[in-house]
Amino acid sequence: MRDQEPGPGHPGRRxxxxxxxxxxxxxxxxxxxxVSRGQLSSRRTPGGRGSTFAAEEVEALARRNRRDSGASPGSGAELAVRTRITLIEEDRYYFRGxxxxxxxxxxxxxxxxxxxxxxxxRPGTAFTAPEATVAAARDVVDALPEHTGPTDRLRVAAIAAxxxxxxxxxxSEQAVLGTARVLIPTLVAALPPMLEAHPDEGPLARRLWSRLSGREADDASLRVLDTALGLLVDHDLAASTLAVRVAASARAHxxxxxxxxxxxxxGPLxxxxxxxxxxxxxxVLDQGSAxxxxxxxxxxxxxxxxxxxxxxSGEDPRARALFALLEQIPRAEPALLAARDIVATTARHAPLHANxxxxxxxxxxxxGMASTAGETIFAVARTAGWIAHALEEYGERPLRMRPSGRYVGPPVPQPLPE
Structure with a gap:
């Protein structure tokens, strides 16, 4: 902006x-x-090349568009949905407060x-699934090709259930809660076991461990896995959670x-x-340096x-909590040191923290888990959060998650194509 041009908020700014x-x-x-719809006025620039617009008028239209789309001011026109489930604030996050x-x-x-x-x-609560439901899920998962990824297996298991x-x-709320308490253990039980002695009862973290690692689990490792599941239960309106709410808005089960x-x-993101x-x-572990x-x-x-x-803006609180537990496991030390090396090395390029x-x-x-194990942990954990959001959405007006498209194609009507 030139020095002689009016600054932001000046009534004459173009x-x-x-x-x-x-x-x-x-x-x-x-x-x-x-302009053609009368929502903005324009003025031709000297010489007739292009137009200018009153800043006040454009800002007012931007505010109207945000309000009409349900977005909050300053949100970049993102969709805002009222929820009582998760709040993320000042590098901390809260479940129901x-x-x-x-x-x-x-x-x-x-x-x-x-x-x-x-x-x-509900202290001591444990999720169990009927044998018939687990058997149906296992049958379809076992029929998948060997190279099938974990999310595909979980999705097929959910359909079978x-x-x-x-x-x-x-x-109804009670029926959906019953579904949730059966679906989550079914997803875990449907995954191929890595250990010969794989439990199908007891804490969910122990059952999941036997599907992810061929090593016997010790208490410290199970505590890390269980904590990871708890930390990942929900994280506000992530992309997958929004998809769940759209489906629930259409009254999908x-x-x-x-x-x-x-x-x-x-998705990789x-x-x-x-x-x-x-x-x-x-x-990094193989090369010895990040x-x-x-x-x-x-x-x-x-x-x-x-x-x-x-x-x-700082370190992801979920990462901080898991790193603290992993520090108590001796065999995790090399991977922890490699992770810290990654953070420190990248900090020279960009001030990024671990997530x-x-x-x-x-x-x-x-x-000793596969690279896809984190995706499995994430998916199983987040299923509980998705159910919470579905329950919340079932209490809202049906089909409210239906934005209007903003058409920017050719003017109509166009002639029929040859």
């Missing part, structure tokens, strides 16, 4: 077409569409799930809503991110997995 488009979050041609890291330190995954669903703690439940279309979440989770961090960690590995990642134009989070994906990578790499 914006170029590009500036107006950036402020409105639209393409330049859409700015002219607003209670610090989530403190809950995970003191309560099991199943107890935290009950807290999310009902607002009540739904087909085995004639009451799945009952969306709980199994289908969870399937929608699993479909989104498979969401649930699969921990697998990328796992492979990076193994490469320097050459990070250099190669940056040279290839790739972002460093396991670092940074758009909702936290939960890097902590999951330390857990999985030091426990």
């Amino acid at each position: 914006l170029s077409t590009k500036e107006a488009a950036d402020l409105l979050g639209v393409k330049p041609e859409t700015v002219y569409a607003y 209670v610090d989530a890291t403190e809950l995970a330190a003191r309560h099991s995954y199943e107890e935290i799930a009950e807290w999310l669903w009902t607002g009540r703690l 739904a087909a085995a439940d004639p009451l799945r279309f009952d969306l 709980a199994y289908a809503a969870v399937s929608a979440g699993l479909g989104v989770l498979e 969401h649930g699969a991110a921990s697998g990328l961090a796992h492979r990076l960690l193994l490469e 320097g050459p590995v990070i250099a190669e990642e940056l040279r290839a134009g790739r972002r460093i997995p396991g670092l940074g989070h758009r909702l936290y 939960v994906d890097l902590a999951l990578a330390v857990l999985t790499a030091s426990s």
Whole structure:
């Protein structure tokens, strides 16, 4: 901006077409569409090249657009949904008003799930599934190709569990809670076991461990896994959670809503991110230093997995909690040191902190698990959160999660194509 031009908020300030488009979050041609509809006025620039727009008028239109779309001011026109489940604030997060890291330190995954669903703690609660439901899920999972990924297995298991439940279309709170308490243990039981002696009863973390690692679990390792499940139960409106709420808004049953979440989770920018961090960690351990590995990642134009989070300016509180527990496990020390090397090396390039994906990578790499294990942990844990959001959405107006498209195609009517 030139020195003689009016500053922000000055009544005489004019914006170029590009500036107006950036402020409105639209393409330049859409700015002219607003002019043609009488929502903006324009003034030709001297010489007739382009137009300018009154800043006050553009800002007022931007505010109206945010209000009409349900977005909060300053949110970049993102969708805002009222929820009583999770709050993320000042590098901390809370489940129904209670610090989530403190809950995970003191309560099991199943107890935290009950807290999310009902607002009540049920000490000692354990989820079990009928043998017929588990058998149906195992049959379809066993029929999948050997190279099938964990999220595919879980999604197929959820569909099989739904087909085995004639009451799945009952969306009352008690029925959905019953579904949740059966679906989660079914997902775990349907996964191929890594240990010959694999439990199907007891704490869910112990049952899941036998599907992820060929090593016998000690109490310290099970505590880390159970805490990870509890920390990952929910994280506000992540992409997969939004997909679940859209499905629930259309009154899809709980199994289908969870399937929608699993479909989104498979992306490399969401649930699969921990697998990328796992492979990076193994490469650092193999080379003995993070320097050459990070250099190669940056040279290839790739972002460093396991670092940074758009909702936290400092270290991800979930990572901090898991690192503290992993420090108590001697065999995790090499992976922990490699993770710290990754953070310190990257800090020279960008001030990024460890996120939960890097902590999951330390857990999985030091426990003899596959790189996909973090994705499995994430998916099983988040299923409880998805159910909580589905329950909340079932209490809202149906089909409210139906945004309107903003058409920016060719003007109509166009002639029929040849």
